[in-house]
Amino acid sequence: MIKVSVMYPNKPDARFDHTYYRDKHMPLVKSRMGEACKSYTVDRGLAGGAPDQPATYMAMCHIYCDSVEAFQAGFGPHAKEIMADIPKYTDLTPVIQISEVVVGQR
Amino acid sequence: MIKVSVMYPNKPDARFDHTYYRDKHMPLVKSRMGEACKSYTVDRGLAGGAPDQPATYMAMCHIYCDSVEAFQAGFGPHAKEIMADIPKYTDLTPVIQISEVVVGQR
Numbered sequence: 001m002i003k004v005s006v007m008y009p010n011k012p013d014a015r016f017d018h019t020y021y022r023d024k025h026m027p028l029v030k031s032r033m034g035e036a037c038k039s040y041t042v043d044r045g046l047a048g049g050a051p052d053q054p055a056t057y058m059a060m061c062h063i064y065c066d067s068v069e070a071f072q073a074g075f076g077p078h079a080k081e082i083m084a085d086i087p088k089y090t091d092l093t094p095v096i097q098i099s100e101v102v103v104g105q106r
Numbered sequence: 107m108i109k110v111s112v113m114y115p116n117k118p119d120a121r122f123d124h125t126y127y128r129d130k131h132m133p134l135v136k137s138r139m140g141e142a143c144k145s146y147t148v149d150r151g152l153a154g155g156a157p158d159q160p161a162t163y164m165a166m167c168h169i170y171c172d173s174v175e176a177f178q179a180g181f182g183p184h185a186k187e188i189m190a191d192i193p194k195y196t197d198l199t200p201v202i203q204i205s206e207v208v209v210g211q212r
Contacts, residue, residue, distance in 0.1 A: 003149060007162075022208050030212070042209035043109060046174070049202025056113075056203050068152070096155025097162050102128050103148035106136070 001038070001101040003062045004071055008092045010045055010058040017089040018044050018059060025085055026061060029075075032082060036074020038064040058092065068098060107144070107207040109168045110177055114198045116151055116164040123195040124150050124165060131191055132167060135181075138188060142180020144170040164198065174204060 008016060022042055030037050040063045045055025065071040075082070114122060128148055136143050146169045151161025171177040181188070 002152065005149075005166075018208065026209065026212075039211050040209065041207070041211055043111075043205035044208050045203060045205050046108065047204045049200075049204075055205065056201050057205075059208075060111075060205065061209075094155075095162050097151055098153045098155075099149035099151050099161065099163075099166065101147070102124065102150050102165075103132065103146065103167075105145050105147055106132075 001064060001066060001104060002068055002071065003064050003099050003101055005060060005062050005097045005099060007057040007060045007095045007097070008090060009095060010055050011092065014058060015089075015091045016058045020089040021059060021061075025089055028085055029061075029063065029082055032078035033063075033074035036065055036070050038066065040064065057095075059090075064101070071098075107170060107172060107210060108174055108177065109170050109205050109207055111166060111168050111203045111205060113163040113166045113201045113203070114196060115201060116161050117198065120164060121195075121197045122164045126195040127165060127167075131195055134191060135167075135169070135188055138184035139169075139180035142171055142176050144172065146170065163201075165196075170207070177204075 026040060026042055030040060040061055043060040045057050047055055132146060132148055146167055149166040151163050151165060153161055
């Protein structure tokens with residue numbers, strides 16, 4: 001299992017509509033990817049690790065897929081439509097990472 | 107529900123023992139935190155979002171707790187012991203973030 005993490009850097013004055021992201025954007029991603037997206041999670045950054053330190057990321061999502069190939073097959077054909085939806089909730093450019101899920105939930 | 111994300115930046119020549127992290131360090135964290143740690147996940151960075159781009163983080167873990175206070179109460183008394191274990195698997199300093207879990211798994 002792999003996860004694709006999409007992480008939105010926390011910049012002063014950046015725009016991020018968490019409600020749209022949760023209620024519209026991520027359901028759009030899931031509906032277009034279908035079974036290729038096994039599940040997903042959504043986070044909202046609260047704080048950094050030290051007192052009064054801001055969160056590094058304003059928001060994150062993690063999309064779980066069987067493999068990198070499964071992600072590409074599910075996301076690729078809809079990339080244009082999904083990317084076009086991003087300006088509706090943010091003006092940030094996300095950092096994207098693909099990880100192997102070493103421990104899924106314990 | 108909140109999650110504490112511990113993210114190890116992917117630096118050239120950095121040391122990271124993924125086996126020790128999975129088999130020793132994270133079980134130590136869970137055993138010391140007890141019920142305060144509802145669950146955790148572990149990731150190993152594979153790649154970035156663009157072709158031939160490296161992963162931003164070499165490894166990540168996400169620790170799920172009922173609240174920031176529950177995390178602090180569970181982690182605080184064992185922080186010294188847990189921190190002292192870090193050099194056994196890495197020479198990296200992690201980026202830490204606390205997030206609200208907006209969507210837990212869908």
